[in-house]
Amino acid sequence: MAYLEVRGLRKAYVTPRGRTAVLGGVDLTLDEGELVAIVGYSGSGKTTLVSLIGGLLAPDGGEIRLDGAPVTEPGPERGIVFQQYSLLPWLSVRDNIALAVDAVNPGLAAAERTRITDEFIALVNLTPAAWKRPRELSGGMRQRVAVARGLAMRPKLLLMDEPFSALDALTRATLQDELLRIWGERRSTVILITNDVDEAILLADRIYPMTPGPDAVLGPAIEVGLPRPRQRRHMSLEPAYQKARQALVEFLRSSYRSERPRPPRVA
């Protein structure tokens, strides 16, 4: 059995204006230590999928198992890095991260928790800004805090919901490189949700394309054959890069063209 097993996950939202089927049977598996990307158009249900795996929403059908245990509610073993950062504006950088450290290490002595908090602040290079409030930080710095908070939960699985989509291109590249470095050091199990094909190829071991909703499903996984550690430079010239990119773009294009898509089910 895989580390993370998602089987036939379905979710619809019922509003006064009718019922919208968002996810129509999502299947997904992940091994421990893998970084898997899910790529899809905006509005296809990627955030819904994160909320379901995170336990913030209950699915209408299907099941999610992490390390053998069914997911029924939110918990720090499934850390989430939210798209809008979701930092608490009344807490400093340090206190935002400490909130997570304290929550998952209730038994530890205060001095030890302080040390761990400092470690995560240093991991994302924010030691000089530790006492600042989120409003005093740039978008890139805020997202660093959110990443540090997610990692500080010491999650079995880290869910990242379009973490860099709100950033400018230069900052995004810097943060992608940082994520690559951090993941290289820690080998966490990560699901990265993104709408950026190149970001997915740069970072992920495997990529699942997502069909546009309603009734979105994941297409067949595309392996990224690039060796690690990866370098952004010259990567686009590698045959493995071009192969992955072509497969991904082709799937996304064809699923978009067909009206009222009835996408291929993957066994």
Next chain:
Amino acid sequence: MMKFRLTSQVVLPLLGAACVLVLWAVVSVSVATDLPSPVRTWQESRRYVLEPFFKDGEMNQGIGRLAFYSLVRVGKGFALALAIGTPIGFLLGLSRRFHESFDPIVQFMRPISPLAWLPLGLVIFQKSEPAAIFTIALCAMWPTVINTAVGVRSINQEYLNVGRVLKLSRLKMLTRIVIPATLPYVFTGYRLSLGLAWLVIVAAEMLTGTPGVGGFLWQEYNSLVYSHIILSVLTIGAIGFLLDRLMGLVEARVRAH
């Protein structure tokens, strides 16, 4: 910081005040001849203003001293209003059952005038001072109750999700997320409550005859010293304005994160 502008911040407001003064003077010599003119009002009130803390008797005191009595009374009533209103507001916002049980009562009691509560306060407490404070608290607490409840219910779901993912205990959820997120609303409620408390004080003092700006106003009406009514009215306005500005500053500080 806003740039200081002579025209818009000094000249025009003074011009507006001058217009009202002229209107007052015209009315005092034409329509209502019992109304003291601005000049007569000043002549009969100057001692109260220039020696604000003299005391010749229970009801014949400098305006500063009278205002002080009123402020202390309002302070007590306001503090009581916050002490009762804030927790009720949080409970209304947090618990659906509590909201369903008590929101109708809140909506029912909110529009009741201080004039209606005061006799009831006198019946309950038998003394004018606690009755006045009871009335102030009961009338002033509603904006705090309602703003706090609205604040709790409009907390950004993102913040609550952070708490859920971290599995924070109920207590930590409250102290680390719910209360800080609600604070700006709470302080808007406090500012409105203070304004109401100051409105109520006059009615409370008039009915109970306790020394203070409102009590003074009513006594001078009965003694036919009409210029002192105007003095009291102006004092009430000035203090109300200052209190609102003061709370506005506190509110802005709380909102600034």
